[in-house]
Amino acid sequence: MQTNFSEEQLKNKDNQSSEKIFKKCVHCGMCNATCPTFDLLSDELDGPRGRIYLIQDMLENEKKPTPNVVNHIDRCLSCYSCMTTCPAEVNYMHLIDHGRKYIEKNYERPFLDKTIRNFLSVVIPNTKLFKLLSLFAKIAKPFKLFFPSIIKEMIELAPKSFPKKTVKNKEIYKTRSKQKIARVALLTGCVQKEISPQINEATIRILNRHGVEVVASKNINCCGSLNHHLGKNNKAHKDFINNINIWHEQYLKGNLDAILSNTSGCGTTMKDYGFIFKNDKKMKKKAKKISELTKDVSEYLLENLNLKFKSKEKKFRIAYHSACSMQHGQKVHNQPINLLGKTKNEILEIPDGHLCCGSAGTYNILQSKIAKKLLKNKIKNIESLKPQIISTGNIGCITQIANGTNIPILHTVEILDWYTGGPKPEILKGI
Numbered sequence: 272m273q274t275n276f277s278e279e280q281l282k283n284k285d286n287q288s289s290e291k292i293f294k295k296c297v298h299c300g301m302c303n304a305t306c307p308t309f310d311l312l313s314d315e316l317d318g319p320r321g322r323i324y325l326i327q328d329m330l331e332n333e334k335k336p337t338p339n340v341v342n343h344i345d346r347c348l349s350c351y352s353c354m355t356t357c358p359a360e361v362n363y364m365h366l367i368d369h370g371r372k373y374i375e376k377n378y379e380r381p382f383l384d385k386t387i388r389n390f391l392s393v394v395i396p397n398t399k400l401f402k403l404l405s406l407f408a409k410i411a412k413p414f415k416l417f418f419p420s421i422i423k424e425m426i427e428l429a430p431k432s433f434p435k436k437t438v439k440n441k442e443i444y445k446t447r448s449k450q451k452i453a454r455v456a457l458l459t460g461c462v463q464k465e466i467s468p469q470i471n472e473a474t475i476r477i478l479n480r481h482g483v484e485v486v487a488s489k490n491i492n493c494c495g496s497l498n499h500h501l502g503k504n505n506k507a508h509k510d511f512i513n514n515i516n517i518w519h520e521q522y523l524k525g526n527l528d529a530i531l532s533n534t535s536g537c538g539t540t541m542k543d544y545g546f547i548f549k550n551d552k553k554m555k556k557k558a559k560k561i562s563e564l565t566k567d568v569s570e571y572l573l574e575n576l577n578l579k580f581k582s583k584e585k586k587f588r589i590a591y592h593s594a595c596s597m598q599h600g601q602k603v604h605n606q607p608i609n610l611l612g613k614t615k616n617e618i619l620e621i622p623d624g625h626l627c628c629g630s631a632g633t634y635n636i637l638q639s640k641i642a643k644k645l646l647k648n649k650i651k652n653i654e655s656l657k658p659q660i661i662s663t664g665n666i667g668c669i670t671q672i673a674n675g676t677n678i679p680i681l682h683t684v685e686i687l688d689w690y691t692g693g694p695k696p697e698i699l700k701g702i
């Protein structure tokens with residue numbers, strides 16, 4: 272694609288790297304074929320090719336974003352399905368991140384939209400505030416009809432209760448009765464550790480049982496991706512820098528073999544820290560190292576450990592939902608399926624599995640109409656397989672899909688933990 276950035280504009284490092292990406296795009300439009308929003312809305316500007324044009328036009332001509340352009344950019348799920356399809360390896364993720372950052376800086380959003388975005392950016396990464404406001408949402412639920420639709424949506428999506436933790440919060444989880452073979456850091460996350468603590472507990476158990484010590488640094492909370500995707504650069508960078516510095520210090524002490532994420536949305540951003548800080552003299556080496564060390568838990572379990580599976584009498588039909596951030600963002604798809612296959616259950620791939628379930632961070636709140644349509648399609652495809660269990664590797668998808676079906680949904684690591692000697696997941700107790 273031809274570009275027309277001036278020399279002056281190219282002194283800006285963000286423009287410099289986006290220009291290289293624009294040049295790779297050959298306008299073929301193949302990406303539109305697998306884009307969920309193009310599929311639903313049939314508008315060129317709601318597909319990746321159209322959005323690339325919009326972003327390039329804004330940046331090259333230093334245009335003030337219009338409400339229409341912002342709307343098309345906001346409707347992007349950041350699912351990266353287009354990146355899997357693109358034959359020219361256009362890094363759409365870096366373009367949309369740049370576009371969002373530009374919009375955040377140069378566009379004055381309507382009051383309610385701005386307030387909600389600011390609210391989400393503060394509340395979601397703050398576990399105490401998140402719990403408190405979920406309680407308010409529960410109280411406000413009977414009166415939700417009196418609120419604007421976006422607030423109704425937030426009330427509806429807020430967790431109804433918070434499960435009790437069964438494993439004590441610690442900084443270091445030592446291996447049990449086994450020689451230590453590795454030491455890893457685990458991102459325990461912000462929302463996940465409150466609404467589904469069993470995911471971290473299963474992750475820690477399975478690692479400890481197979482000789483891996485786990486470090487869960489108390490000073491690391493959010494990976495920064497929520498604010499990054501809202502275009503809120505300063506807030507996101509605060510989290511990025513904090514995490515990179517802490518993990519790098521642990522790595523330098525010589526005792527960190529990997530950094531694990533069990534939420535694929537977070538893992539995708541952590542693997543991108545290196546790119547995000549590539550122009551930052553002070554941070555770039557450290558950030559690159561942290562990205563290199565980062566692995567999704569399923570990658571680590573498959574590639575580094577010899578898991579000991581125990582067979583069970585009953586066989587289940589398990590539908591595997593490949594989260595977008597996992598399959599498109601990290602290109603991790605076969606690893607969890609391979610691991611689930613070792614449980615000797617029947618593992619089913621979902622039709623149109625490349626399409627998003629509509630969760631996408633805060634998308635199901637900010638773009639609820641599209642998110643609901645995507646969820647409906649996803650549930651139809653899942654239920655067509657008549658599974659007894661759904662498995663996935665991302666808390667956002669777990670929450671979203673659980674809103675559309677009664678089929679129990681579990682993080683993949685919970686199933687793997689159970690089949691390698693851990694307790695049966697609570698949600699499966701009746702089946």
Ligand code: SF4
Nearest residue numbers: 306347348350351353
């Ligand atoms: S990231 Fe997803 S929604 Fe956005 S343009 Fe690409 S395929 Fe479409």
Ligand code: SF4
Nearest residue numbers: 296297299300302357
């Ligand atoms: S598939 Fe790739 S090269 Fe083709 S239009 Fe989409 S982004 Fe550009």
